[in-house]
Amino acid sequence: xxxxxxxxxxxxxxxxxxxxxxxxxxxxxxxxxxxxxxxxxxxxxxxxxxxxxxxxxxxxxxxxxxxxxxxxxxxxxxxxxxxxxxxxxxxxxxxxxxxxxxxxxxxxxxxxxxxxxxxxxxxxxxxxxxxxxxxxxxxxxxxxxxxxxxxxxxxxxxxxxxxxxxxxxxxxxxxxxxxxxxxxxxxxxxxxxxxxxxxxxxxxxxxxxxxxxxxxxxxxxxxxxxxxxxxxxxxxxxxxxxxxxxxxxxxxxxxxxxxxxxxxxxxxxxxxxxxxxxxxxxxxxxxxxxxxxxxxxxxxxxxxxxxxxxxxxxxxxxxxxxxxxx
Amino acid sequence: xxxxxxxxxxxxxxxxxxxxxxxxxxxxxxxxxxxxxxxxxxxxxxxxxxxxxxxxxxxxxxxxxxxxxxxxxxxxxxxxxxxxxxxxxxxxxxxxxxxxxxxxxxxxxxxxxxxxxxxxxxxxxxxxxxxxxxxxxxxxxxxxxxxxxxxxxxxxxxxxxxxxxxxxxxxxxxxxxxxxxxxxxxxxxxxxxxxxxxxxxxxxxxxxxxxx
Numbered sequence: 001x002x003x004x005x006x007x008x009x010x011x012x013x014x015x016x017x018x019x020x021x022x023x024x025x026x027x028x029x030x031x032x033x034x035x036x037x038x039x040x041x042x043x044x045x046x047x048x049x050x051x052x053x054x055x056x057x058x059x060x061x062x063x064x065x066x067x068x069x070x071x072x073x074x075x076x077x078x079x080x081x082x083x084x085x086x087x088x089x090x091x092x093x094x095x096x097x098x099x100x101x102x103x104x105x106x107x108x109x110x111x112x113x114x115x116x117x118x119x120x121x122x123x124x125x126x127x128x129x130x131x132x133x134x135x136x137x138x139x140x141x142x143x144x145x146x147x148x149x150x151x152x153x154x155x156x157x158x159x160x161x162x163x164x165x166x167x168x169x170x171x172x173x174x175x176x177x178x179x180x181x182x183x184x185x186x187x188x189x190x191x192x193x194x195x196x197x198x199x200x201x202x203x204x205x206x207x208x209x210x211x212x213x214x215x216x217x218x219x220x221x222x223x224x225x226x227x228x229x230x231x232x233x234x235x236x237x238x239x240x241x242x243x244x245x246x247x248x249x250x251x252x253x254x255x256x257x258x259x260x261x262x263x264x265x266x267x268x269x270x271x272x273x274x275x276x277x278x279x280x281x282x283x284x285x286x287x288x289x290x291x292x293x294x295x296x297x298x299x300x301x302x303x304x305x306x307x308x309x310x311x312x313x314x315x316x317x318x319x320x321x322x323x324x325x326x
Numbered sequence: 327x328x329x330x331x332x333x334x335x336x337x338x339x340x341x342x343x344x345x346x347x348x349x350x351x352x353x354x355x356x357x358x359x360x361x362x363x364x365x366x367x368x369x370x371x372x373x374x375x376x377x378x379x380x381x382x383x384x385x386x387x388x389x390x391x392x393x394x395x396x397x398x399x400x401x402x403x404x405x406x407x408x409x410x411x412x413x414x415x416x417x418x419x420x421x422x423x424x425x426x427x428x429x430x431x432x433x434x435x436x437x438x439x440x441x442x443x444x445x446x447x448x449x450x451x452x453x454x455x456x457x458x459x460x461x462x463x464x465x466x467x468x469x470x471x472x473x474x475x476x477x478x479x480x481x482x483x484x485x486x487x488x489x490x491x492x493x494x495x496x497x498x499x500x501x502x503x504x505x506x507x508x509x510x511x512x513x514x515x516x517x518x519x520x521x522x523x524x525x526x527x528x529x530x531x532x533x534x535x536x537x538x
Contacts, residue, residue: 196475196509216472217509218327236447236472 013076024066031059157206212246328471329510332518333496335464343461353490359443366395368437372428402516410513436523438465447471463526476502
């Protein structure tokens with residue numbers, strides 16, 4: 001506010017000072033005109049000289065007056081405020097060559113963009129923190145000292161136990177067959193074949209499901225070496241979508257203390273057996289009862305090609321519907 | 327190899343084969359399909375040579391030797407209702423050696439050539455069926471990659487066909503009816519093409535002026 005007032009005073013004095021300069025210029029030019037014109041024609045020489053001198057003196061007085069006026073006004077105008085808020089970047093705006101080096105305008109745009117980015121990032125992190133996807137057994141906020149030093153026991157399980165759990169689940173569903181292998185160390189890789197529709201490669205870390213890839217029944221799941229190919233995506237968009245849903249499912253079902261419950265719920269399923277309920281389902285992921293039924297629910301909501309996926313949900317997978325969740 | 331449906335599109339009233347193909351491809355492009363090159367399926371007919379028929383006087387069987395650009399390294403040999411052999415391209419050379427048993431029927435080579443479009447997981451091929459120098463009809467083939475069991479995705483295929491063929495949508499091909507849960511294979515596609523070619527061969531006596 002003070003800034004505005006001081007600017008107001010400056011502006012008036014500025015305007016007056018400018019007109020004072022114009023007055024000064026005109027009186028100076030009158031002086032020189034008078035000199036150029038010389039003496040006017042009068043009766044006597046003294047008369048002429050007197051008239052000339054008087055005229056000349058008048059002009060000089062007016063110049064003097066104007067100069068004093070200008071000095072007075074210039075004192076009023078004052079210096080430009082020292083504390084302009086733009087500091088050095090404001091000086092960039094004074095550069096007149098705008099087309100070749102539009103530095104100042106680009107600088108402004110970059111600043112606005114980074115502000116917006118910060119704001120959006122703040123909003124996004126707020127939303128993401130509401131639905132924590134960390135699957136560790138420790139709670140947040142426990143200080144480093146109080147955190148238990150020992151490794152979580154659910155990560156170190158004998159492979160035999162894992163094999164048993166998997167084979168038990170295998171026997172639960174007639175249409176589904178699970179083949180377990182351990183080509184890379186102790187983590188199990190499951191090749192789940194569902195009827196004649198699809199194959200799923202599930203990479204596990206002891207009993208936790210790490211990643212899944214869903215491929216078509218006719219697609220090749222082995223690399224040229226004959227090992228299970230756990231990285232390449234399916235060639236069909238349908239199964240790429242299903243892979244996304246399966247990944248959402250594995251992130252949704254999280255119980256760090258009881259991973260075998262998780263695995264049982266992940267497969268098309270009976271309800272999880274023991275009492276503790278899995279953590280509140282995240283808002284984002286679709287309400288999943290099972291991986292295959294999931295196709296119909298979320299595929300219907302897919303905005304990109306609702307027609308396509310809607311039909312997909314009903315037509316190619318009646319086999320799975322009978323496999324069923326009840 | 328996904329489930330495939332091969333059908334014939336009748337030539338539109340007052341238009342030539344070329345123009346109908348043009349119409350169809352334009353519809354496909356408006357639907358959003360991307361052009362992905364060309365395809366070619368051809369068929370040659372052989373009949374069993376008289377010397378092998380023996381005294382029963384049974385009619386000679388017809389054998390069709392077909393190629394499909396979708397499987398460039400293979401050659402398909404099929405009988406009308408019988409087994410289908412999938413061999414590599416040396417089979418053609420072998421047929422020359424088997425001249426004693428199988429003789430090629432004259433002027434029997436029939437083929438369809440056209441463009442291949444990809445739309446999401448569907449592969450659509452629209453081709454002009456030609457026998458010698460003359461165009462005889464239009465073949466439309468639609469393949470749905472992800473599914474290998476015919477009965478599961480017939481409805482989806484039908485709906486897709488309806489979206490661009492309109493009223494000319496075909497009924498379920500015969501090969502689908504035979505085995506409900508068997509895995510669909512390329513041999514079934516070639517059987518469908520064989521039926522299509524035979525139908526076109528029989529229906530042909532359209533006046534030549536109508537074709538040009």
